[in-house]
Amino acid sequence: xxxxxxxxxxxxxxxxxxxxxxxxxxxxxxxxxxxxxxxxxxxxxxxxxxxxxxxxxxxxxxxxxxxxxxxxxxxxxxxxxxxxxxxxxxxxxxxxxxxxxxxxxxxxxxxxxxxxxxxxxxxxxxxxxxxxxxxxxxxxxxxxxxxxxxxxxxxxxxxxxxxxxxxxxxxxxxxxxxxxxxxxxxxxxxxxxxxxxxxxxxxxxxxxxxxxxxxxxxxxxxxxxxxxxxxxxxxxxxxxxxxxxxxxxxxxxx
Ligand code: BGC
Numbered sequence: 001x002x003x004x005x006x007x008x009x010x011x012x013x014x015x016x017x018x019x020x021x022x023x024x025x026x027x028x029x030x031x032x033x034x035x036x037x038x039x040x041x042x043x044x045x046x047x048x049x050x051x052x053x054x055x056x057x058x059x060x061x062x063x064x065x066x067x068x069x070x071x072x073x074x075x076x077x078x079x080x081x082x083x084x085x086x087x088x089x090x091x092x093x094x095x096x097x098x099x100x101x102x103x104x105x106x107x108x109x110x111x112x113x114x115x116x117x118x119x120x121x122x123x124x125x126x127x128x129x130x131x132x133x134x135x136x137x138x139x140x141x142x143x144x145x146x147x148x149x150x151x152x153x154x155x156x157x158x159x160x161x162x163x164x165x166x167x168x169x170x171x172x173x174x175x176x177x178x179x180x181x182x183x184x185x186x187x188x189x190x191x192x193x194x195x196x197x198x199x200x201x202x203x204x205x206x207x208x209x210x211x212x213x214x215x216x217x218x219x220x221x222x223x224x225x226x227x228x229x230x231x232x233x234x235x236x237x238x239x240x241x242x243x244x245x246x247x248x249x250x251x252x253x254x
Contacts, residue, residue, distance in 0.1 A: 112142025
């Protein structure tokens with residue numbers, strides 16, 4: 001039987017990463033390719049960069065579906081917000097523009113939703129029932145909500161206001177770096193953030209992802225949250241894997 005494959009692309013503020021993915025077992029085929037995000041992050045420049053990146057991936061049939069995850073609300077293929085990216089993406093029909101430029105079916109999805117889909121299928125949330133909140137700690141805070149494995153798209157819980165501020169600006173990993181916070185100081189902010197999520201949603205599990213999750217031993221033990229809180233397992237490739245899997249599912253009604 002032919003392999004179930006799709007291309008996954010993860011567009012971020014500093015880098016764009018992509019890989020050919022075996023969507024059945026959630027593994028990358030060949031190496032992951034990373035290029036710098038073009039300065040200014042305009043729609044045209046990013047589309048051109050993604051097109052060039054795809055040419056560097058291992059050869060795949062011309063109709064291989066492409067899934068792209070993006071750091072914004074993505075509703076029915078239209079990018080609707082731009083917290084840490086160029087405002088030109090607001091109201092942009094990205095599915096249509098990428099499909100036209102790449103000449104095949106392309107689906108965009110919010111980056112945290114994609115990472116969550118990968119964790120629920122292949123990682124920390126596999127087989128987990130009930131309410132799971134996926135969070136990614138990076139430049140911003142991405143979140144994805146799942147109930148009985150089903151995604152409720154575009155939860156923007158990174159922007160919950162606590163103490164009168166959009167708390168992403170306090171608790172994202174970028175805040176730790178910008179303010180040179182110790183693990184303990186950062187954990188105090190994470191405690192406030194995650195206990196707010198816990199109080200508002202009563203989740204059964206919280207998954208903590210983003211690049212910094214590989215250092216989870218430095219900060220997760222410092223947190224006291226009234227539900228299971230676990231590190232992501234797919235780490236930095238979760239977005240690529242989740243976007244590829246979603247694109248395959250949509251293309252094949254799988
Ligand atoms: C955006 C989200 C995104 C998250 C992580 C937030 O600022 O509003 O859409 O998922 O950053 O990139």
